[in-house]
Amino acid sequence: MQQYTETIREIAKKLLESGEVEAFIGYRKGSVPMTHRPVVIRKAEEVETLVWDSHCALNLANYVRDQKGKIAVLATGCNSRNLVMHVKEHQVERENLHIVGIPCTGMVDHRAIKKAIGDRDILEVREEADGETIVVEGKDFEERFKKSDVLQRNCKTCKHPNPVMYDELVGELLPEPENVGPCEAVEEVEKMEPEERWTHFESMFSDCIRCYACRNACPLCYCPTCFVDENRPQWVGKSIDKSDTLTFHFLRAFHMAGRCTDCGACERVCPVDIPLKYLTNKLNKEALAIYGYEAGMDPDSKPLLDKYKMTDLNDFIR
Amino acid sequence: MTRKVYTKEEWNSAVTRLAENQRVFAPVKEEKYTAFKPVNGRNNFDFDTLKTRMSPKQVVFPQSERMFEFSMNPKDENSGVLQESPKGHEAQVVFGLRPCDAMSFELVRPNFDNAEYRDPWWTDRYETTTFVGMGCNQPRQTCFCTSVGSGPFSEKGLDAIACDLGESILLKAVTEKGEELLKALEGGKDATDEDVKAAEHLAQAAEKGVSSAVETDGLKDVAEKALFEAEFWKDTFDGCINCGACTYACPTCWCFDIQDETYKDEGLRMRNWDSCMFPLFTKHGMGHNPRGEKYQRVRQRFMHKFKYYIEKYDGGPLCVGCGRCVDVCPANIDIREAVGLMNQFSKQGS
Numbered sequence: 001m002q003q004y005t006e007t008i009r010e011i012a013k014k015l016l017e018s019g020e021v022e023a024f025i026g027y028r029k030g031s032v033p034m035t036h037r038p039v040v041i042r043k044a045e046e047v048e049t050l051v052w053d054s055h056c057a058l059n060l061a062n063y064v065r066d067q068k069g070k071i072a073v074l075a076t077g078c079n080s081r082n083l084v085m086h087v088k089e090h091q092v093e094r095e096n097l098h099i100v101g102i103p104c105t106g107m108v109d110h111r112a113i114k115k116a117i118g119d120r121d122i123l124e125v126r127e128e129a130d131g132e133t134i135v136v137e138g139k140d141f142e143e144r145f146k147k148s149d150v151l152q153r154n155c156k157t158c159k160h161p162n163p164v165m166y167d168e169l170v171g172e173l174l175p176e177p178e179n180v181g182p183c184e185a186v187e188e189v190e191k192m193e194p195e196e197r198w199t200h201f202e203s204m205f206s207d208c209i210r211c212y213a214c215r216n217a218c219p220l221c222y223c224p225t226c227f228v229d230e231n232r233p234q235w236v237g238k239s240i241d242k243s244d245t246l247t248f249h250f251l252r253a254f255h256m257a258g259r260c261t262d263c264g265a266c267e268r269v270c271p272v273d274i275p276l277k278y279l280t281n282k283l284n285k286e287a288l289a290i291y292g293y294e295a296g297m298d299p300d301s302k303p304l305l306d307k308y309k310m311t312d313l314n315d316f317i318r
Numbered sequence: 319m320t321r322k323v324y325t326k327e328e329w330n331s332a333v334t335r336l337a338e339n340q341r342v343f344a345p346v347k348e349e350k351y352t353a354f355k356p357v358n359g360r361n362n363f364d365f366d367t368l369k370t371r372m373s374p375k376q377v378v379f380p381q382s383e384r385m386f387e388f389s390m391n392p393k394d395e396n397s398g399v400l401q402e403s404p405k406g407h408e409a410q411v412v413f414g415l416r417p418c419d420a421m422s423f424e425l426v427r428p429n430f431d432n433a434e435y436r437d438p439w440w441t442d443r444y445e446t447t448t449f450v451g452m453g454c455n456q457p458r459q460t461c462f463c464t465s466v467g468s469g470p471f472s473e474k475g476l477d478a479i480a481c482d483l484g485e486s487i488l489l490k491a492v493t494e495k496g497e498e499l500l501k502a503l504e505g506g507k508d509a510t511d512e513d514v515k516a517a518e519h520l521a522q523a524a525e526k527g528v529s530s531a532v533e534t535d536g537l538k539d540v541a542e543k544a545l546f547e548a549e550f551w552k553d554t555f556d557g558c559i560n561c562g563a564c565t566y567a568c569p570t571c572w573c574f575d576i577q578d579e580t581y582k583d584e585g586l587r588m589r590n591w592d593s594c595m596f597p598l599f600t601k602h603g604m605g606h607n608p609r610g611e612k613y614q615r616v617r618q619r620f621m622h623k624f625k626y627y628i629e630k631y632d633g634g635p636l637c638v639g640c641g642r643c644v645d646v647c648p649a650n651i652d653i654r655e656a657v658g659l660m661n662q663f664s665k666q667g668s
Contacts, residue, residue: 031644035647038557213563238575239382240590271371
């Protein structure tokens with residue numbers, strides 16, 4: 001990963017010095033382990049702050065809409081698919097993006113590490129040069145994990161580690177994984193009887209504090225005014241009453257149908273550990289099964305919900 | 319001041335027994351993390367986890383709170399008139415508060431209880447609560463309590479403070495309320511000089527164990543407008559996603575929004591936590607938003623805690639150094655860095 005970091009800095013320097021881009025969006029090393037800060041760098045002398053490793057998990061596609069002029073942005077497989085979605089949905093012009101593609105080996109699940117370490121204070125989490133070992137250090141301990149064991153859930157089932165749209169690449173493209181298993185969590189919920197499923201969802205969201213970190217971390221959630229913030233009329237209550245909380249999460253998920261790239265940002269940022277991916281994984285599964293559609297894979301195709309085919313399964317639309 | 323020592327079993331059983339007759343909160347180990355919950359005799363205490371994920375502010379200031387009820391049925395004699403909801407503010411005890419969290423209630427108090435007005439919901443519950451702390455033997459890398467007026471064994475805001483001696487718990491009364499609590503707690507025996515010395519030793523070591531610090535010495539005197547207009551606000555915190563995780567995890571963030579909810583002929587007026595990170599927080603009815611940009615909202619949060627509060631109440635800052643905002647922030651917006659920039663600007667004008 002050190003190699004990636006150095007290459008990223010070189011590319012950023014070249015782009016900023018030549019004036020090809022106004023800004024470069026990447027990550028700066030965080031002040032605490034396992035959380036790096038997305039940064040928008042505008043000066044070539046700042047490129048030394050850029051880093052890349054297994055903790056770059058906020059989706060940078062979320063930051064491109066606010067920028068003016070042409071900008072460069074780092075993009076893994078899922079992040080690049082979100083950039084494709086942005087272009088498709090006219091959130092950003094393709095010619096205003098310089099995409100620095102990153103063949104991605106997956107992000108570490110900070111919760112898995114914290115759970116394994118317990119209440120001991122983690123001071124540093126680093127990667128061995130082999131790219132397969134994560135070393136967690138504290139005052140009087142050091143523990144090692146196999147990266148594949150502590151990956152985020154979405155990275156464990158990732159089918160597209162390579163960027164699908166890019167202007168230049170950091171490193172070599174990776175082999176596309178074969179035989180990626182289904183999302184087991186979704187299958188478990190599908191097996192439930194409706195009542196059991198409802199209880200499951202109620203309990204799943206019972207800790208939600210309505211901080212909207214999931215929504216704000218999601219590159220797809222760019223509505224100028226989110227439906228939960230509308231007040232004339234007010235569609236959803238503001239309290240932590242379960243009907244309001246569930247309305248927020250379900251409606252948000254439905255807005256992701258045919259759009260979610262399973263980047264895992266929503267789930268990663270949740271301060272109360274809600275496994276939000278259950279919902280969007282189900283929608284992704286349906287989109288693939290019914291329409292053979294995976295979000296953001298093809299820059300030239302229309303968004304799923306813009307498409308219409310005479311072979312649609314539903315009578316009402318034919 | 320009474321000091322008593324309890325074995326760990328005695329301690330757990332004393333807390334459980336107390337909960338049979340009144341409302342008692344304690345840090346409880348749940349499936350995902352440890353949280354302050356009402357003790358019900360079936361849950362597992364967790365006095366070991368240093369920081370609960372969320373602060374204990376909800377024991378006095380719940381996230382959603384019913385204030386008034388009303389009827390909209392014209393036949394009802396009180397139609398359209400707000401009726402105060404029953405408050406249920408009977409005496410309660412909170413165990414296991416970390417000293418930083420305990421101090422937060424003192425810092426928050428002037429907002430709800432001052433010469434101009436008294437918020438009965440917050441103040442009544444605050445006054446009927448007994449705060450029992452637990453010193454922090456091993457502070458964390460995100461703890462900076464000693465730079466903001468607290469400390470791992472600070473007694474500010476506490477009625478009694480406990481110290482985990484390893485095999486046993488030493489409990490010391492700090493106030494009259496604390497003395498009453500020690501009387502009400504079952505079991506325990508008088509602490510020996512050795513117990514007291516052991517606790518003092520732990521407290522001194524803990525104080526040295528706080529490795530993180532912020533400097534605030536320039537903030538009081540800097541001109542508010544100059545700090546407000548400082549250049550660094552504009553792009554230092556570009557990474558912020560403007561969620562409310564920091565404000566909701568924070569023990570001193572007190573902002574709320576009042577909402578009416580109605581169903582058929584009945585309605586209620588409630589207040590819910592709100593967050594200055596949200597654009598809607600300041601959006602005017604006519605559409606203008608004085609904090610329409612993200613950097614303005616980020617600035618507001620830090621300015622409120624480290625400038626406006628200091629000026630308004632001649633105290634503070636409005637931060638206890640618990641570091642929860644740093645722990646939960648998905649984008650690594652670190653309050654210590656923000657305060658560092660603010661203080662540096664205040665002293666050097668850059």
